[in-house]
Amino acid sequence: MRADAARNRASLLAAAEAEFAEHGPDASVADIARRAGIGKGTVFRHFPTKEDLLAAVVLDRVTTLTALALHLAGRPDAGPALEEFLGEAAGKQQQLDLSFLRGATTVNDRLAEARRSLFDAITALVRRAQDAGAVRDDVTGMDVILMMCAPHYVTTYVPEAAPDLWRRYLGIILDGLRPEGARPLSSSR
Amino acid sequence: MRADAARNRASLLAAAEAEFAEHGPDASVADIARRAGIGKGTVFRHFPTKEDLLAAVVLDRVTTLTALALHLAGRPDAGPALEEFLGEAAGKQQQLDLSFLRGATTVNDRLAEARRSLFDAITALVRRAQDAGAVRDDVTGMDVILMMCAPHYVTTYVPEAAPDLWRRYLGIILDGLRPEGARPLSSSR
Amino acid sequence: MRADAARNRASLLAAAEAEFAEHGPDASVADIARRAGIGKGTVFRHFPTKEDLLAAVVLDRVTTLTALALHLAGRPDAGPALEEFLGEAAGKQQQLDLSFLRGATTVNDRLAEARRSLFDAITALVRRAQDAGAVRDDVTGMDVILMMCAPHYVTTYVPEAAPDLWRRYLGIILDGLRPEGARPLSSSR
Amino acid sequence: MRADAARNRASLLAAAEAEFAEHGPDASVADIARRAGIGKGTVFRHFPTKEDLLAAVVLDRVTTLTALALHLAGRPDAGPALEEFLGEAAGKQQQLDLSFLRGATTVNDRLAEARRSLFDAITALVRRAQDAGAVRDDVTGMDVILMMCAPHYVTTYVPEAAPDLWRRYLGIILDGLRPEGARPLSSSR
DNA sequence: GATGAATGAGTATTCATTCAT
DNA sequence: GATGAATGAATACTCATTCAT
Numbered sequence: 001m002r003a004d005a006a007r008n009r010a011s012l013l014a015a016a017e018a019e020f021a022e023h024g025p026d027a028s029v030a031d032i033a034r035r036a037g038i039g040k041g042t043v044f045r046h047f048p049t050k051e052d053l054l055a056a057v058v059l060d061r062v063t064t065l066t067a068l069a070l071h072l073a074g075r076p077d078a079g080p081a082l083e084e085f086l087g088e089a090a091g092k093q094q095q096l097d098l099s100f101l102r103g104a105t106t107v108n109d110r111l112a113e114a115r116r117s118l119f120d121a122i123t124a125l126v127r128r129a130q131d132a133g134a135v136r137d138d139v140t141g142m143d144v145i146l147m148m149c150a151p152h153y154v155t156t157y158v159p160e161a162a163p164d165l166w167r168r169y170l171g172i173i174l175d176g177l178r179p180e181g182a183r184p185l186s187s188s189r
Numbered sequence: 190m191r192a193d194a195a196r197n198r199a200s201l202l203a204a205a206e207a208e209f210a211e212h213g214p215d216a217s218v219a220d221i222a223r224r225a226g227i228g229k230g231t232v233f234r235h236f237p238t239k240e241d242l243l244a245a246v247v248l249d250r251v252t253t254l255t256a257l258a259l260h261l262a263g264r265p266d267a268g269p270a271l272e273e274f275l276g277e278a279a280g281k282q283q284q285l286d287l288s289f290l291r292g293a294t295t296v297n298d299r300l301a302e303a304r305r306s307l308f309d310a311i312t313a314l315v316r317r318a319q320d321a322g323a324v325r326d327d328v329t330g331m332d333v334i335l336m337m338c339a340p341h342y343v344t345t346y347v348p349e350a351a352p353d354l355w356r357r358y359l360g361i362i363l364d365g366l367r368p369e370g371a372r373p374l375s376s377s378r
Numbered sequence: 379m380r381a382d383a384a385r386n387r388a389s390l391l392a393a394a395e396a397e398f399a400e401h402g403p404d405a406s407v408a409d410i411a412r413r414a415g416i417g418k419g420t421v422f423r424h425f426p427t428k429e430d431l432l433a434a435v436v437l438d439r440v441t442t443l444t445a446l447a448l449h450l451a452g453r454p455d456a457g458p459a460l461e462e463f464l465g466e467a468a469g470k471q472q473q474l475d476l477s478f479l480r481g482a483t484t485v486n487d488r489l490a491e492a493r494r495s496l497f498d499a500i501t502a503l504v505r506r507a508q509d510a511g512a513v514r515d516d517v518t519g520m521d522v523i524l525m526m527c528a529p530h531y532v533t534t535y536v537p538e539a540a541p542d543l544w545r546r547y548l549g550i551i552l553d554g555l556r557p558e559g560a561r562p563l564s565s566s567r
Numbered sequence: 568m569r570a571d572a573a574r575n576r577a578s579l580l581a582a583a584e585a586e587f588a589e590h591g592p593d594a595s596v597a598d599i600a601r602r603a604g605i606g607k608g609t610v611f612r613h614f615p616t617k618e619d620l621l622a623a624v625v626l627d628r629v630t631t632l633t634a635l636a637l638h639l640a641g642r643p644d645a646g647p648a649l650e651e652f653l654g655e656a657a658g659k660q661q662q663l664d665l666s667f668l669r670g671a672t673t674v675n676d677r678l679a680e681a682r683r684s685l686f687d688a689i690t691a692l693v694r695r696a697q698d699a700g701a702v703r704d705d706v707t708g709m710d711v712i713l714m715m716c717a718p719h720y721v722t723t724y725v726p727e728a729a730p731d732l733w734r735r736y737l738g739i740i741l742d743g744l745r746p747e748g749a750r751p752l753s754s755s756r
Numbered sequence: 757g758a759t760g761a762a763t764g765a766g767t768a769t770t771c772a773t774t775c776a777t
Numbered sequence: 778g779a780t781g782a783a784t785g786a787a788t789a790c791t792c793a794t795t796c797a798t
Contacts, residue, residue: 167375176365545753554743564734
């Protein structure tokens with residue numbers, strides 16, 4: 001790939017991330033191109049479809065999260081490690097909520113693969129935290145992934161939310177994930 | 190109101206609820222009309238604007254929830270009452286997530302009023318549960334309203350979720366809301 | 379025709395005249411009905427088509443003008459009589475410009491007939507004025523009918539025109555119609 | 568600008584002029600696009616709004632008229648110069664009546680400016696004709712602008728008018744504008 | 757390779773007209 | 778007879794996508 005193409009691709013992804021964060025999946029390709037300082041046609045040269053561009057942005061984010069999870073898996077204190085992961089993840093979502101995880105309707109192979117990796121990494125993190133007695137035994141990695149999305153989501157209801165309002169809700173969820181005072185969960189999956 | 194008009198209005202609201210639930214606020218008026226089995230023009234006869242239709246749907250739901258909250262406020266066991274409320278609310282959202290609460294940008298007066306009533310009713314419910322020692326003291330009615338939306342939301346990530354999957358996540362949140370094992374929350378509002 | 383039907387028809391015509399005057403031929407049937415204090419359906423009972431309603435309004439006006447022309451034809455001073463006619467006609471147009479004369483695309487028989495009568499009456503008026511030496515010989519009744527529409531028309535260009543601005547322009551036209559200083563006209567018809 | 572874009576823009580303007588002339592300001596954008604042989608979207612790429620398209624058409628015409636007026640202002644015989652101007656102007660209107668002058672409700676700046684220039688140029692022309700004794704003293708440039716629109720307008724009442732029928736009516740108006748036989752005008756403005 | 761012009765399907769909304777009440 | 782609810786064709790405008798330059 002030529003150097004300028006690579007540069008274009010990078011600024012395109014950055015612009016897409018920002019626009020999608022601001023306007024959701026309805027952000028317009030024209031706006032993204034303008035923000036990236038490139039032509040609309042170039043967007044479609046890099047990604048045949050807006051959906052594909054969205055998938056690439058999500059892929060990026062999923063990959064980053066996976067790397068973070070793998071990194072934290074090395075820490076001896078499994079409970080705080082998981083908490084830190086969730087904090088970082090929720091914070092990142094402030095800029096781009098993970099609802100994109102759903103987004104890719106046409107199942108993009110690479111994205112599916114990346115999702116699986118993220119799932120595996122988080123599952124490991126959770127399991128270690130459970131072994132350390134920091135997380136209740138009846139939740140799975142998937143449960144944690146899902147709950148991880150909630151703090152950012154609920155703050156979107158609040159018109160002029162403080163930028164770290166999500167911490168409140170992550171706090172409640174973490175308390176809910178701990179073994180102390182845990183009541184049995186509905187088992188349906 | 191004429192009988193046929195009432196029938197149309199009812200099926201219109203039902204169709205709108207369903208379409209909005211499936212496609213979010215971007216659901217098209219044409220689809221809603223088709224689903225309701227009425228002409229596009231009829232939609233606009235009943236609601237001058239798509240926004241107004243959305244507001245009506247939300248108003249309906251908000252009103253129902255308020256009635257439920259007020260009803261449950263009469264029960265002597267404040268803790269279980271709140272839990273039941275949240276369970277019912279989350280269940281209802283299976284069909285129509287509350288993201289609509291955000292929806293009505295042009296603040297419809299009646300809707301704003303209804304929101305306030307819901308807020309008040311839930312706040313009362315929460316306070317009573319707190320007095321009964323069933324809910325931690327550092328959460329507010331608003332916190333509970335927000336968290337109430339999470340269980341349904343997170344299940345939307347799961348492609349073919351069991352219809353009561355949300356119960357798992359409500360369970361976690363309820364555990365997080367109880368005083369046992371509560372750690373201090375970030376205070377930012 | 380029942381008494382109430384007659385009353386409805388009258389207020390309908392009045393309302394239509396007013397609405398058409400204010401908003402041109404694009405005035406909406408709903409507004410006309412509302413203004414007349416009757417239902418939309420009733421409008422269509424009286425006139426099968428909006429076009430027909432418009433034609434009726436025009437017919438009314440044409441008939442009035444014809445009556446006026448016939449009345450003035452009795453006056454001994456043919457020149458001033460014609461001038462008075464044109465003044466009255468232009469004044470009336472302030473409320474409803476005669477562009478309606480064109481309007482009836484589907485040639486309504488009664489309207490066509492009425493137009494012919496108006497044409498004949500004006501032609502007579504003109505001829506008498508010509509015989510009296512008050513109007514140049516090279517203009518026809520048709521020419522006068524057409525020019526009669528101009529004063530009101532041109533004032534529509536002036537955003538906040540004085541209500542009698544048209545008199546200025548009628549004055550110029552009258553001067554142009556007199557024999558003094560007349561230069562030969564292009565003969566094309 | 569790309570060659571094809573320029574070509575499209577030109578045929579768009581031509582089509583718009585024709586459609587607006589035939590159907591007035593209510594001509595539909597779809598029809599204009601079809602007539603221009605381009606897609607609907609292309610119309611909006613060139614002019615963000617139908618109003619803007621209309622303004623462009625009018626601007627074109629106003630500019631042409633201004634140029635003509637300025638050109639004729641150089642001629643020594645002020646009376647015939649004004650007559651020629653009015654003749655040319657009326658002839659041009661055969662294809663597009665000046666009712667557009669009213670059209671641009673949202674006052675487009677460039678159009679407002681152009682209107683002013685046209686007004687000034689015609690006023691100068693009129694004043695010189697008055698100094699030469701060819702036009703009565705009690706009319707203004709504005710009066711002449713307004714009357715200039717009449718000849719074309721009145722011919723629109725005649726179903727299958729000869730293409731130069733307007734000359735008849737311009738003749739009458741010119742006679743009315745001359746000092747000979749002029750009677751005082753109503754002074755209201 | 758990059759650009760942005762062109763395209764046309766899709767959107768909310770209006771309105772003359774029809775028809776059940 | 779009168780009403781106004783229902784209808785759907787029409788309208789201005791948007792936007793993902795294609796393609797000539």
